[in-house]
Amino acid sequence: MDNPEIGQPDETADVAVPVTLTVNGRRHDLMLDPRVTLLDALRNYLGFTGTKKGCDQGQCGACTVLVADRRIDSCLTLAVMNQDVPIVTIEGLGAPESLHPIQKAFIEHDGFQCGYCTSGQIMSAVALLEHEKPPASDTEIRERMSGNLCRCGAYPGIVEAIRCVRDAARNPVAGEAA
Amino acid sequence: MNPFRYVKATSPADALARMGRNPGARFVAGGTTLLDLMKLGVETPDVLIDINHLGLDGITEDRHGLHIGAHVSNTDLAEHDSVKKKWPVMSQAILAGASTQLRNMATVGGNLLQGNRCGYFRDVAMPCNRRDPGTGCGALGEQPGVEGINRYCAVLGTSPSCIAAHPSDMCVALVAVDAKVKISSPAFDRLERAEDFFRLPGDTPQIQTRLGPDELITGIELPELPAGARSMYLKVRDRTSYAYALTSAAVVLTLDAKGRIDHARVALGGVGSVPWRSHEAENALLSSPPTEEAFRAAAEAAFAGAVPYQYNGFKIALGQDTLVRVLNELVRPGAGERP
Amino acid sequence: MIPKNVIGAGIDRVDGPLKVTGGAKYAGDVSLDGMVYAVPVTSTIARGNIASMDTSAAVKAPGVRIVMTRENAPPLFKGGNDYDDACQSGEDWMPLQDDEIYYDGQIIGLVVADTLERAIHAADLVETSYQSCRPMVDLTAALKKPDATQPATALGQPLQYERGDVDKALAKSPVRIDRTYTTxxxxxxxxxxHASVAEWSDDGSSLTLHETSQWVVNSRNSIARMLGIxxxxxxxxxxxxxLGGGFGSKGYAWAFSALTAAAARELGCPVKLVLSRRQMYSLNGHRPSTTQAVTLGSDRRGRLKATRHLCGTYTSKVFQYIEPVVLSTQLLYKCSSLRTGxxxxxxxxxxxxPMRGPGETPGLFALESAMDELAFATGVDPIDLRRLNYAERDPRTNNRQRWSSKHLNECYDKGAEEFGWKDRPKKPASRRDGRWLIGYGMASATYPAQNxxxxxxxxxxxxxxxxxxxASHDLGTGTYTILCQFAANELGLPVSKVSCRLADTFLPPSPCAGGSQTVASVGPAVIAACKNLLTFRKAGMPGEETVTIPGSQPNGFSWQSFGAQFAEVRVDAALGRIRVHRFLGIYDVGQIINEKTARSQVHGGIIQGIGMALMEATAFDPYFGRVMTPNLADYHFPVNADIHGIRVSFIDEPDPHFGPMGARGLGELPLTGAAAAVANAVFNATGIRVRDLPILPDTILAKG
Structure with a gap:
């Protein structure tokens, strides 16, 4: 077991290996083919289908999740590389009866149409507002949300939703009134 | 994706030892290039050696400059206070690339080995000498007069074997700040100038850098810029964000007491087979006053040896204008970078 | 409390909570017991024949359940080609039945394995050799080949059309614009x-398909026919x-769905197939390129005397799709001598x-660019030029038939006012802010109404x-919400007391969610059913009502929607950078049902128009015919940073002669004319007239 890579790799090399993922605060012990990306582990092995596959190449952001409070494209990393770190998906954010403020704002400002890129947009927005330097301007929001493509063109609503949540956090009283 | 075995290295020495035992192995750090190319079938390693846990994720500063671990993320380097203050060109170049998500994943070591973006390289069904030596260059085309889709290709440093452009933003800035790459092998450690790290395609386009098969990038060193240096990165692309460079320019400049240029580093992106240091432009700038004429002459010198192809000839004029714009902005800040 | 004015209000989407929590299940999210994964094997050449396929390595790979090729595929049949009978496939041909290769990325095999990773890898292990020929992927050359045709009609309308005497009128016109535009x-x-998950009952008596479909009734009929069911x-x-967006690509039925079902039948277990992004550039349609020669003749004041619009475009080798480019030219302006070809x-x-606004979208880029050229040539303000040639009645009827309602002049007026059109730079390349040249442009929009x-x-x-x-659909268009609003309004209930189930062929049938017809087709049926239930509602009794209503019958009016598009661009000419700084769209679509979802849908159309103007294009290798931009890093569409300053306004007058609500449909209209508005603004900013889309940095550099 010291050097498990020793030996001639062959077609049996796709044997599953133990992988432990901590998703939305819960630990999951899995046996996975090392080829399984974090995205496919979430979707196909853990049932977190809220995280979407749009391109599988890091070019659309639909698969954005938080790993150790940072937003990443989960399609370009292997599940086996993401053990021992907290992973948060859209399912860990809020439920229909207990929405996260950003989820509420996306509904109020209609920050989506088809909804397919929405989980990724919201995870990016959460990272932007809660784990990164808050954006100072709409231009900055737009630039820093540009890793999340939306073909329906919901960008104006997305920017509005993020701006409103940011402003409400800065000024809670006014935020509640609005 | 080919099946592979996955192992986690615990130290640089461990990583190198494992690599030594597995000629078909690849190191994986952020994964943003490697996993992409594995999905495309361009890379088919049989062992993946995870180098995310080697303790190479620190940034330290001393009187020589900044020492950056290979595993520092693009985001952390771009947002580092000293980088923003003293090497703004680095920060700007990194933030001009990809998206926040990808910058959070990508590492500076991995960025030095960023995969090529040429459509022929990335498509295993197409000819490409860089990927499969001897198959031809799809971007140059199969028959005379019918060139491939080469709008994104290079105009500097190309060869009959390969005309692909180097896609990186960060590496262009690394060349402009005289960065050095720290490399470890089982035998010894060495430093390579960023400018020398990348290899022109020549007739061996498959060999893209001077990193040996038994070597590992462990860090990058940013030397202090000359006192009073101004620096800037500017990128022109097909959309406002999240697109590769058509052209870019990274410049470091100082002016002497008489207002003449006494230090210039010019590196160009999107136009070269490698991150393109333009000694010609630097020579034209040295000792000149910072005038539009001097900038224009430097830009023309930079592209004097450029070779255009069917769809990318515009890069010569655009590359020149990009460089002139950066130079103007450095001496007259805010003259035009508004909307 | 019963909300007042539930029709027209900006009500939050009723499916919003599911969509923002990841709870909405799309076809590719479906997971069934014992399900296995299918991956298509696709051709790497664009024309020729398969010489041999070696599947031995794939068959032996771990976890592989079946490798299907022409050698062992079950017989499959051409899907239908009958739109009116809800049996419309995207191809008039079926893969895995012969050796011929018609296009790059064509399905030539199917691999099914127990995991996705294994299926993808095994598909890579299939080795195919070809006898290849040089493919035809150049439109100009293809139009000269003997297999090019001159189809007479599209959508029941004449493509080869003439009124008056165009040649004579052109010869007499003192001002002429004669240009070629390409898209x-x-x-x-x-x-x-695109995705399909297929599951058969144990006895084979039923097949359930979870599809990415804009038209489940058609998917059912077409896929059944492909399978010989x-x-x-x-x-x-x-x-x-x-449905995670469709824009037309999920309207017709595609072969991969039938292959998924065929594999599930062979294997006796559920099968899931999700196309890769690369495969989506070959297997589910696209908007074809066009070359359009537009000739306008006018008097010196800009009154149109003659219009000629000749379009060349293409279809594939396996289907006769006609992009109906020239139809809108026949009706947009009053012009007595007009020919389209x-x-x-x-x-x-x-x-x-079809892709959002098929026909009108490329067609209006050409026509509305030419109108801008005519405005410049005559010195007439572009809006005045359009007012001068206003079609008060339908020009296709010798200006006799009235429009069911038309408020295009109000769109121009309102738009000019809100946009500040009077401040437009009168001369091209005359206004700048630092290095950025500023220009204004406008164009008309139009799209037919139907139900x-x-x-x-x-x-x-x-x-x-x-x-x-x-069995209707919500592609993000707001159908769930809008139908609830109709029922709430009719029954006097709060929207929260109404729920809606869609897109299941076990539900009452409904037409394709395409052509901007869903609200106008399904809405009246909801209203009719609710009216029949009013007595139950008043008595507080349960009840149910199923109704079928016909589409609108000809009533002596022409049904058409209109709009006016305004763009302000900023151009950094030295670096070829273009930013759409502001965009305003004013639309006349009849009654607005939900101000919030309508606005969002229109934003999307405008943004796709900006994409069309400035960045979108698929490139084929000219020698191999292979798609060279088959991903979202090489095929650019707008990102968030590209979009600012978008404003939208509606005339919001119910159409008295179209359906019970007077709502004409909205989805396609805002994309039509949008690219022309941007291109016209680029001309106003720089003096550079771009006739070939997209307008890239190199375009500006080459002409600047």
Whole structure:
């Protein structure tokens, strides 16, 4: 077991290996083919289908999740590389009866149409507002949300939703009134 | 994706030892290039050696400059206070690339080995000498007069074997700040100038850098810029964000007491087979006053040896204008970078 | 409390909570017990024949359940080519039945394995050799080939059309604009890849398909036909409750769905197939490129005397799709002498298919650019030019038939006012802010209104809740919400007491969610069913009502929507950078049902128009015919940073002669004319007239 890579790799090399993922605060012990990306582990092995596959190449952001409070494209990393770190998906954010403020704002400002890129947009927005330097301007929001493509063109609503949540956090009283 | 075995290295020495035992192995750090190319079938390693846990994720500063671990993320380097203050060109170049998500994943070591973006390289069904030596260059085309889709290709440093452009933003800035790459092998450690790290395609386009098969990038060193240096990165692309460079320019400049240029580093992106240091432009700038004429002459010198192809000839004029714009902005800040 | 004015209000989407929590299940999210994964093997050449396929390595790979090629595929049949009978496939041909390669990325095999990773790898292990020929992927060359045709009609309208004497009128016109415009191949690129999950009952008597479909009734009929299923013996059910965008690419049925079902039948277990992003550039349609010669003749004041619009475009080798480019030219302006012509080439590409605003979108780029050129040539303000040539009645009827309602002049007025058109730089390249040149441009928008027969079932419970059931669709268009609003309004219920089930062929049938017809087709059926339930509602009794209503019958009016598009661009000419700084759209679409979803849908159309103007294009290798931009890093569409300053306004006057609500449909209109507005603004900013889309940095540099 010291050097498990020793030996001639062959077609049996796709044997599953133990992988432990901590998703939305819960630990999951899995046996996975090392080829399984974090995205496919979430979707196909853990049932977190809220995280979407749009391109599988890091070019659309639909698969954005938080790993150790940072937003990443989960399609370009292997599940086996993401053990021992907290992973948060859209399912860990809020439920229909207990929405996260950003989820509420996306509904109020209609920050989506088809909804397919929405989980990724919201995870990016959460990272932007809660784990990164808050954006100072709409231009900055737009630039820093540009890793999340939306073909329906919901960008104006997305920017509005993020701006409103940011402003409400800065000024809670006014935020509640609005 | 080919099946592979996955192992986690615990130290640089461990990583190198494992690599030594597995000629078909690849190191994986952020994964943003490697996993992409594995999905495309361009890379088919049989062992993946995870180098995310080697303790190479620190940034330290001393009187020589900044020492950056290979595993520092693009985001952390771009947002580092000293980088923003003293090497703004680095920060700007990194933030001009990809998206926040990808910058959070990508590492500076991995960025030095960023995969090529040429459509022929990335498509295993197409000819490409860089990927499969001897198959031809799809971007140059199969028959005379019918060139491939080469709008994104290079105009500097190309060869009959390969005309692909180097896609990186960060590496262009690394060349402009005289960065050095720290490399470890089982035998010894060495430093390579960023400018020398990348290899022109020549007739061996498959060999893209001077990193040996038994070597590992462990860090990058940013030397202090000359006192009073101004620096800037500017990128022109097909959309406002999240697109590769058509052209870019990274410049470091100082002016002497008489207002003449006494230090210039010019590196160009999107136009070269490698991150393109333009000694010609630097020579034209040295000792000149910072005038539009001097900038224009430097830009023309930079592209004097450029070779255009069917769809990318515009890069010569655009590359020149990009460089002139950066130079103007450095001496007259805010003259035009508004909307 | 019962909300007042539920029609027209900006009500939050009723499916919003599911969509923002990841709870909405799309086809590719479906997971079934014992399900295995299918991956298509696709051709790497664009024309020729398969010489051999070696599947031995794939068959032996771990976890592989079946490798299907022409050698062992079950017989499959051409899908239907009958739109009116809801049996419309994207290809008039079926893969795995012969050796011929018609286009790059064509399906030549199917690999099924127990995991996705294994299926993808095994598909790579299939080795195929070809006898290849040089493919035809150049439109100009293809139009000269003998297999190019001149189709007479599209959508029941004449493509080869003439009124008056165009040649004579042109000869007499003192001002003439005679230009050629081109538009590139565009891909729909919904964020959700096409997917199919197929499950058979144990006895083979029923097949359930979870599809990415804009038209489940068609998916059912077409896929059944491809599989050779007699629907009187086998029950086929298609579900598509949530759809991650379609834009036309999920309207026709595609072969991969039938292959998925065929594999599930062979293996006796559920099979899931999700296309890769690369495969989506070959297997599910695109907007074909066009070359359009537009000739306008006018008097010196800009009154149109003659219009000629000749379009060349193409279809694939396996389907006759006609992009109806010239139809809108026949009706947009009053012009007594007008000719349209249409040439259709055949190329070795995947089949083109309707994409948002088919026909009008490329067509109005050419016509509205030419109108801008005429305005410049005559010195007439572009808006005045359009007012001068205003079609008060339908020009196709010798200016006799009235429009059901038309407020295009109000769109121009309102738009000019809100946009500040009077401040437009009068001369090109005359205004700048630092290095950025500033220009204003405008264009008209138009798209026909239509509706089709739909059924619907509405149920009322004793506790005062209503449920709507219909096999219609919500692609992000707001159907769930809008139908609830109709029922709430009719029944006097709060929207929260109404629920809606969609996109299941076990529900009452409804037409394709395309052509901007869903609200106009399904809405009236909901209203009719609710009216029949009013007595139950008043008595507080449960009840249910299923109704089918016909589409609108000809009533002596022409049904057409209109709009005016305004763009302000900023151009950094030295670096070729273009930013759309502001965009304003004013639309006349009749009654607005939901101000919030309508606004969002229009934003999307405008943004796709900006993409069309500035960045979108699919490139084929000229020698190999291979798609060279088959991903979202090489095929650019706008990102968030590209978009600012978008404003939208509606005339919001119910159409008195179109359907019970006077709502004409909205989805396609805002994309038409948008690219022309941007291109016209670029001309105003720089003096550079771009006639070939997209307008890239190199375009500006080459002409600057």
């Amino acid at each position: 590139p191949v565009q891909h729909h690129n919904p964020l959700e890849p 007699d629907q009187s013996k086998v029950t086929v059910r298609v579900l598509s409750p949530f 249409f040439d259709l080439a055949r190329m070795n590409t995947g089949t083109p298919t 089709t027969s739909s059924s619907v079932k509405v149920s009322l419970t004793a506790d005062g809740r209503a449920e709507i059931e219909v």
